[in-house]
Amino acid sequence: MTTRIDRRxxxxxxxxxxxxxxxxxxxxxxxxxxxxxxxxLPIAGSDIIELGMPFSDPMADGxxxxxxxxxxxxxxxxxxRTLKMASEFRASDDETPIVLMGxxxxxxxxxxxxxxxxxxxxxxxxxIVVDLPPxxxxxxxxPALNAGxxxxxxxxPTTDDxxxxxxxxxxxxxxxxxSMTGITGSALADTxxxxxxxxxxxxxxxxxxxxxxxxxxxxxxxVIGASADGVVVGTAIVNAIANxxxxxxxxTADPAEAVATLVSGLAQGVRSARLAATE
Amino acid sequence: xxxxxxxxxxxxxxxxxxxxGIFGGRFVAETLMPLILDLEEQWNKAKTDxxxxxxxxxxxxxxxxxxxxxxxxxxxxxxxxxxxxAKGLGGGAxxxxxxxxxxxxxxxxxxxxxxxxxxxxxxxxxxxIAETGAGQHGVAAATVAARFxxxxxxxxxxxxxxxxxxxxxxxxxxxxxxxxxxxxxxxLKDAMNEALRDWVTNxxxxxxxxxxxxxxxxxxxxxxxxxxxxxxxxxxxxxxxEGRLPDVIIAAVGGGSNAIGLFxxxxxxxxxxxxxxxxxxxxxxxxxxCASMNAGKPxxxxxxxxxxxxxxxxxxxxxxxxxxxxxxxxxxxxHSWLRDSGRVEYVPILDDEALEAFQLTTRVEGIIPALESAxxxxxxxxxxxxxxxxxxxxxxxxxxxxxxxxxxAKMLGMEI
Numbered sequence: 001m002t003t004r005i006d007r008r009x010x011x012x013x014x015x016x017x018x019x020x021x022x023x024x025x026x027x028x029x030x031x032x033x034x035x036x037x038x039x040x041l042p043i044a045g046s047d048i049i050e051l052g053m054p055f056s057d058p059m060a061d062g063x064x065x066x067x068x069x070x071x072x073x074x075x076x077x078x079x080x081r082t083l084k085m086a087s088e089f090r091a092s093d094d095e096t097p098i099v100l101m102g103x104x105x106x107x108x109x110x111x112x113x114x115x116x117x118x119x120x121x122x123x124x125x126x127x128i129v130v131d132l133p134p135x136x137x138x139x140x141x142x143p144a145l146n147a148g149x150x151x152x153x154x155x156x157p158t159t160d161d162x163x164x165x166x167x168x169x170x171x172x173x174x175x176x177x178x179s180m181t182g183i184t185g186s187a188l189a190d191t192x193x194x195x196x197x198x199x200x201x202x203x204x205x206x207x208x209x210x211x212x213x214x215x216x217x218x219x220x221x222x223v224i225g226a227s228a229d230g231v232v233v234g235t236a237i238v239n240a241i242a243n244x245x246x247x248x249x250x251x252t253a254d255p256a257e258a259v260a261t262l263v264s265g266l267a268q269g270v271r272s273a274r275l276a277a278t279e
Numbered sequence: 280x281x282x283x284x285x286x287x288x289x290x291x292x293x294x295x296x297x298x299x300g301i302f303g304g305r306f307v308a309e310t311l312m313p314l315i316l317d318l319e320e321q322w323n324k325a326k327t328d329x330x331x332x333x334x335x336x337x338x339x340x341x342x343x344x345x346x347x348x349x350x351x352x353x354x355x356x357x358x359x360x361x362x363x364x365a366k367g368l369g370g371g372a373x374x375x376x377x378x379x380x381x382x383x384x385x386x387x388x389x390x391x392x393x394x395x396x397x398x399x400x401x402x403x404x405x406x407x408i409a410e411t412g413a414g415q416h417g418v419a420a421a422t423v424a425a426r427f428x429x430x431x432x433x434x435x436x437x438x439x440x441x442x443x444x445x446x447x448x449x450x451x452x453x454x455x456x457x458x459x460x461x462x463x464x465x466x467l468k469d470a471m472n473e474a475l476r477d478w479v480t481n482x483x484x485x486x487x488x489x490x491x492x493x494x495x496x497x498x499x500x501x502x503x504x505x506x507x508x509x510x511x512x513x514x515x516x517x518x519x520x521e522g523r524l525p526d527v528i529i530a531a532v533g534g535g536s537n538a539i540g541l542f543x544x545x546x547x548x549x550x551x552x553x554x555x556x557x558x559x560x561x562x563x564x565x566x567x568x569c570a571s572m573n574a575g576k577p578x579x580x581x582x583x584x585x586x587x588x589x590x591x592x593x594x595x596x597x598x599x600x601x602x603x604x605x606x607x608x609x610x611x612x613x614h615s616w617l618r619d620s621g622r623v624e625y626v627p628i629l630d631d632e633a634l635e636a637f638q639l640t641t642r643v644e645g646i647i648p649a650l651e652s653a654x655x656x657x658x659x660x661x662x663x664x665x666x667x668x669x670x671x672x673x674x675x676x677x678x679x680x681x682x683x684x685x686x687x688a689k690m691l692g693m694e695i
Binding site for chain 2 (some may be wrong): 181
């Protein structure tokens with residue numbers, strides 16, 4: 001079974017550069033705007049899209065993504081509408097992988113089987129569910145793998161060599177290395193430590209390793225991209241949207257344009273990563 | 280829904296995966312998993328270690344003041360017998376209070392905090408964090424942190440900070456830092472989110488001292504075991520004082536730690552009717568209540584699967600209760616399992632009913648109960664008059680109500 005993620009990662013590997021993985025919150029600040037932002041991501045240079053499923057209680061997220069989730073929920077976003085966003089995106093782009101990211105409860109309430117069927121039909125390639133560690137694999141991970149949807153696991157600095165095999169066991173698509181212990185949007189950890197961690201994980205798996213949590217600038221993307229197979233940027237993009245919203249949520253500039261400008265810069269960062277590394 | 284087969288014993292849970300039937304589990308971020316597994320290992324060692332038991336026993340006796348009394352509430356019983364007579368029933372069960380309000384720090388919360396601080400010490404942690412609703416757990420956590428010399432950060436919803444100011448000041452005096460949380464409605468749920476964010480950030484050196492029998496495994500189990508001293512004592516005291524077991528035991532359920540503490544030792548006494556009281560707030564017709572087991576459905580939040588107040592999209596609702604300690608949209612997973620298995624009944628009590636019980640208990644017993652406990656008393660007031668005079672009800676008086684006088688005054692339209 002290969003998914004769009006496998007194909008995209010293989011292609012980038014042959015090009016000799018890391019992937020730029022971009023996160024946006026589904027429905028932030030509203031459905032139509034979020035869809036136009038999403039459509040602009042591949043054009044600006046994003047290789048993989050993480051589409052956030054808003055949740056009322058995002059326990060692993062910092063203030064920026066918490067606020068984005070609240071904006072989306074206030075705008076009427078639901079899991080069903082996030083899936084609809086993906087399928088509308090798919091109508092014009094059948095190549096860019098989409099990974100849904102969020103928390104388990106909305107999926108559990110939607111119904112796991114129904115969710116997987118609808119996600120598959122909407123062109124979803126992978127899932128990142130923050131509160132489902134390997135100990136809870138029977139809940140969603142195994143059914144997702146059976147349905148042909150990648151289940152992408154987070155590995156963290158607390159995931160030691162003893163635990164890594166358990167974390168990697170049912171992981172597919174790529175491994176998401178969380179650069180530090182903490183919530184999304186914190187300061188980036190020491191890049192030398194991150195590189196060492198990426199090497200450690202690669203010692204246990206042939207899967208690509210993408211690094212996220214704390215990457216905000218093109219320069220950071222370049223440095224991280226020198227050792228990782230992909231660089232995930234989330235909070236910086238979400239902030240770019242928040243920055244063009246007024247106090248009542250009114251748009252003071254075009255959010256899609258703000259995101260595209262940021263992502264273009266980040267894309268240049270990852271594209272120069274290996275070049276810089278070999279200099 | 281999900282009616283499990285009747286087990287031989289109701290006291291054997293959770294299983295190795297931390298599940299009580301479909302409830303419980305370990306729904307946490309990977310960052311926390313190694314720590315939770317370590318906690319489980321340490322807990323399994325500690326609970327059979329005579330030294331750990333002896334140290335906890337010693338602190339319970341000399342620091343917390345255990346055993347707490349089982350008190351025959353004669354004034355309330357007399358009042359309820361008059362109510363019974365007025366209805367022409369001529370009954371009125373004897374009401375006993377398990378006096379957790381007399382513990383050091385004024386509630387049952389100290390039982391759990393003493394146990395967990397000893398675990399934190401064994402694990403070599405350097406810093407304590409806690410969440411609190413009414414502030415009772417925050418005070419107890421700050422107390423043990425002071426006693427054992429740990430820095431302590433307590434997360435508390437901004438709404439609760441406002442309505443429980445005496446406890447906020449108490450925590451500060453004890454050297455804890457109280458961080459108000461403005462997200463959501465600024466209540467216990469939001470405080471718990473923020474505590475989890477702190478924990479995931481400072482996982483190496485920080486011990487998360489959870490205040491209720493909820494959260495990821497092994498917390499529901501270990502908090503229950505630390506609180507079960509309530510029921511173990513009450514059962515023995517009742518046998519000694521009345522020569523038999525009670526007919527009914529009642530406790531208020533927010534997260535449910537005082538309730539599971541009272542209930543657990545009685546679960547296999549099939550003749551004892553067990554009733555948990557949920558916060559009915561302003562009524563179950565609307566959204567202003569916290570009756571997750573009466574009006575919610577199973578879902579996943581804060582590390583466990585349990586009954587939750589939520590909308591059709593799986594977004595968690597905020598709920599409402601006059602009592603900050605019951606103002607939580609979920610409940611400990613063992614309660615969810617006991618509900619579905621039918622062993623324990625869970626019924627709601629409204630804000631107004633709790634307020635009436637608060638005032639009545641104060642007047643006829645000279646005891647100011649916590650608003651949380653007043654919910655349990657309110658249910659005893661409902662059922663005792665139609666019971667026989669030789670029947671016995673135990674109510675868990677989980678905490679004292681000094682902290683609630685501002686809230687009550689406001690509700691009664693009085694200035695203090």
